Amino acid sequence: MGKKKVVLGWREWVDLPVFGIAVKAKVDTGAKTCALHAFRIEPYQKEGESWVLFNIHPYQNDVETAVECHARLVDQRDVTDSGGHTEQRYVILTTISIGAEQVEAEVTLTDRECMRFRMLLGRNVLNNRFLVDPVKSYLLGPPFRKKQVDSDSGEDEDL
Numbered sequence: 717m718g719k720k721k722v723v724l725g726w727r728e729w730v731d732l733p734v735f736g737i738a739v740k741a742k743v744d745t746g747a748k749t750c751a752l753h754a755f756r757i758e759p760y761q762k763e764g765e766s767w768v769l770f771n772i773h774p775y776q777n778d779v780e781t782a783v784e785c786h787a788r789l790v791d792q793r794d795v796t797d798s799g800g801h802t803e804q805r806y807v808i809l810t811t812i813s814i815g816a817e818q819v820e821a822e823v824t825l826t827d828r829e830c831m832r833f834r835m836l837l838g839r840n841v842l843n844n845r846f847l848v849d850p851v852k853s854y855l856l857g858p859p860f861r862k863k864q865v866d867s868d869s870g871e872d873e874d875l
Contacts, residue, residue, distance in 0.1 A: 721845060722817060725852035730835060731813035731859040735785045737774045738859035739834040743848050746798065747838035750812070750821055753828035757806060759789060768806050770825055774834060795824055812841060815856030819845065 724743050731738045732752075739753075754770035761767070766789040771782045787808035796802045805824040812819050814837070821841045828834060842848070849855065 721847045722815060723847045723849050723852075723855060724814070724837075724842075725855045726848065726850045727833065727853045728814060728837070728856055729854060729859045730837065732810060733813055734787070734810050735772070735783060737772065737783050739772075739774050740776065741835035741837045742833040743842070743846075744836040744838055745842065745848060747836050749795070749807075749840050750823040750838045751795075751805075751826050751828065751836040752823045753831070753834040754785075754825035755827050755829065757825055759806065765789075768808065768825070770806075772834070773829065776832065776834070779829075790822065793824070795826070812837075813859070814841070814846070817845065 727740060727742050729738055730741045752772070754772055757768060757770045759766060759768050767786060768789045769784065769786050771784050773779055773782055775781055787810060789806055790809050791807035792804055793807060794802050795805050803826065805826050807822050807824050809820060809822055812821055812823075819841050823835075
């Protein structure tokens with residue numbers, strides 16, 4: 717018998733411990749790879765390796781709070797969004813904490829400022845680890861950094 721899979725709602729809080737932030741993520745079984753909101757994306761060299769600097773507005777409807785992040789660049793690839801638009805994106809590898817689970821995953825960087833969620837959790841994280849209940853939200857509760865999200869009413873707080 718394999719390990720019991722954790723059930724996620726269609727949206728969950730996730731923690732990105734390397735960057736010291738938590739964001740609301742949409743669980744997207746149609747997305748192959750995770751995508752993270754990023755702006756001012758700038759590649760650079762550090763000790764002979766390719767890195768990328770980027771900023772994140774971790775909270776919806778808050779363009780004042782920005783977190784500067786640095787990550788080793790693992791790839792650049794073309795990604796086609798659900799609207800059929802193709803964009804070349806930088807790809808990083810980072811730790812994603814989803815409830816008690818920690819997953820190392822590739823994440824593409826893209827400007828999601830006009831999108832409702834700062835992150836999409838794609839199949840690369842979900843495969844063989846999680847099941848999704850599409851009528852539930854925030855089943856794993858908020859991360860330790862955030863106040864409680866009202867998961868019973870299904871209402872979003874603008875954090």
